Amino acid sequence: MSSTLASLREALAHSPQNVPLRVHLARTLLEAGRADEASVEARAAVAQDSDRMDAREVLGAAAGALGDDAALVDAWFPIRTQLSADDVRVLALAAARTGRLNEAREAYAVLHAVDPGVHDLELDRAMRTTVEPPKLASVPTSARPPRPPDACAEAPVRGTRPSINFSDVGGLETLKERLRMDIVYPLQRPDLFKAYGKRIGGGVLLYGPPGCGKTHLARAAAGECGAKFFVVEIQAVLDMWLGESEKRLHNIFEEARASAPSIVFFDEIEAIGGARHQLKHGPGRRLVNQLLAELDGAGGSNEGVLVIGATNAPWDVDPALRRPGRFDRVVFVPPPDAAARENVLALALRERPTENLDLGAIARRCLRFSGADMHHLVEVASERALGEALRTGNMRPITQSDLLASLDRVKPTTVEWTETARRYVSYANQAGLYDDVGAYLRSLEG
Ligand SMILES: Nc1ncnc2c1ncn2[C@@H]1O[C@H](COP(=O)(O)OP(=O)(O)OP(=O)(O)O)[C@@H](O)[C@H]1O
Ligand SMILES: [Mg+2]
Structure with a gap:
């Protein structure tokens, strides 16, 4: 050198x-x-x-x-x-x-x-914490979080139209069918639902270990029925300047109502429940109340607006959010089974050069892997093939041995969650809420 x-x-x-x-x-x-x-x-x-x-x-x-x-x-x-x-x-x-x-x-x-859907928490935070707060006489200095000069609450709310649909989600067939009934058909054929006296509205709460497709499914559900998709990151909204988070939330719902059919997706929804436990008053509490009001239509109607929440910690979700008309359907998104893992592998590999792969054999060895873990496995295998192509100058397809070799380098990330869930299923399975998790836990033993 x-x-x-x-x-x-x-x-x-x-x-x-x-x-x-x-x-x-x-x-x-x-x-x-x-x-x-x-x-x-x-x-x-x-x-x-x-x-x-x-x-x-x-x-x-x-x-x-x-x-x-x-x-x-x-x-x-x-x-x-x-x-x-x-x-x-x-x-x-x-x-x-x-x-x-x-x-x-x-x-x-x-x-x-x-990427219109991009939402960078670290960046949002950096932009909020680097600017001098405005002088507000009514709030003591110590309680005043900093804010950027123009309020985030005023930033235009833009939904996206996801380009993926259920065919991009591997496995999870019963879950897709469930979401078709709860989300897709009501948005596509509200007339039929009304004719049969079926109520439309309320929300679905997806829960499960990280990386198993909650966000992916919600996005795909919107793509499936051509709905506009709005993401609310509770942590980011909670972080906002006093009073702004409620306004921000209201703006999102107004925009969603104006562009119905639409889906409003709440990520990390337990964060808002946690805030309610800890703070009897103050911003967290006000935001919960605002959210409840919005879910109830905030004076107008939520026709054509459905909500999906996602969480890793359903046991921390504020029970008020689970009342009828709110997040009243609670759905477990399990780690993929072997067939679903094979499916995710095939999806992850579909635009890469491959040769003679027995994906079933790989998938069977990936016990407790999440969908994200399966993607990770494909990344590692691709790097292996790419590395060799760079060294030799010859392009070669990804092979079974690339995937097999990568198995040593990728570990399942659902184990810790599953152990936590096991405790809740044993000791706090209110009204059979976690029966599906129980069934999954038993399937691990079998
Ligand atoms: N069933 C699946 N089919 C296809 N891809 C999947 C599947 N499950 C997960 N993935 C992939 O894994 C990535 C992570 O999934 P996703 O973000 O939806 O997980 P999550 O359940 O929302 O996780 P978290 O709890 O960490 O938010 C997605 O980008 C997606 O590409
Ligand atoms: Mg997610």
């Missing part, structure tokens, strides 16, 4: 105006872990030609390696639309940390343009 560097430096000494060469040197220095020298060369390259995308790219990366947020923003902000999504996120965070909120917001907007 040092000889490469020495010859690059020497070549550059002969042609100091060669900007591509200087950028190459900067990148090589950065790759060698010499970020400070890389930064000097990249800065010189940008000074020579400030429009060079690659020079700015290296300069920002070097600044990132040196922990210099301001320099990173200076380098990357002008090329924000050409960066990878990951880098744009890094840019937005650095801008938020240095209090450059307009730049942070614009970078965030670039992310949104690529």
Whole structure:
């Protein structure tokens, strides 16, 4: 490496105006872990030609390696639309940390343009905590969380139209059928439901271990019936400035009502129940009341608006949220069985080169794997094949042995949840609420 560097430096000494060469040197220095020298060369390259995308790219990366947020923003902000999504996120965070909120917001907007559903908690938090709070006489300073200059509650609420449907969800057939009856058909054929005297409305609460498809299913349900999909991250809403979270929630529901048929999806819904237990008054409590009012139609009608909640901890969900007309159907989303795991494997592999795979054999060895774990397995196997393709220069398909070798490197992530659930099923199975979990636990023993 040092000889490469020495010859690059020497070549550059002969042609100091060669900007591509200087950028190459900067990148090589950065790759060698010499970020400070890389930064000097990249800065010189940008000074020579400030429009060079690659020079700015290296300069920002070097600044990132040196922990210099301001320099990173200076380098990357002008090329924000050409960066990878990951880098744009890094840019937005650095801008938020240095209090450059307009730049942070614009970078965030670039992310949104690529993925309208993007919702980055860390970024939201950074943008809220970097700005001086406004002077409010009525609230003691210590109780005042900081807020950005323009209220998040006023930000336009935009739903998405998911492009996936139930065919993108592996296995879980009974669950899909259930959601068709509870969500899809009521939104598609409200006339029939009314004709047969079936009530439409209320919500479905999906619960289960992480990574087993709760969010994925909710999104797919919206895609299945062409409904608009609104995501409410309870933690993010709870984090908002006093009074804003209620307004934000109300705005989301208003928008959902205006664009019906629509589905409002609440992630981590137990967070709001927890808030109610801990706080008799204050923001958490007010938000619960607001949510209850919205679920009841908030003075108008929720026709064409269905709600889905998701949680890993159903035992922490506020019982008030489970009353009739609210989240009154509680549905367990189990880890996939072997057939479903095979299905998820096939979905994850469908756009990659493969050869002679016996997915059933792999799936059978993935006891207690979640859907996300199955995806992870495919990533690891793909990297193995890719690594070899890069070394040899020959592209080869993903093979059974790639998948088998990857099994050692991926561990099931549902075990801890299952052990927690086991305690609740034994000691707190109110009204048979967790019977389905009980059946799943017994199936593990069998
Ligand atoms: N049955 C499935 N079919 C296809 N993909 C799945 C399935 N289950 C999980 N996945 C994949 O795993 C990823 C994680 O799933 P998802 O985010 O829906 O899990 P979750 O149950 O909402 O987890 P968490 O409790 O952590 O929010 C998804 O992006 C999806 O690609
Ligand atoms: Mg989820």
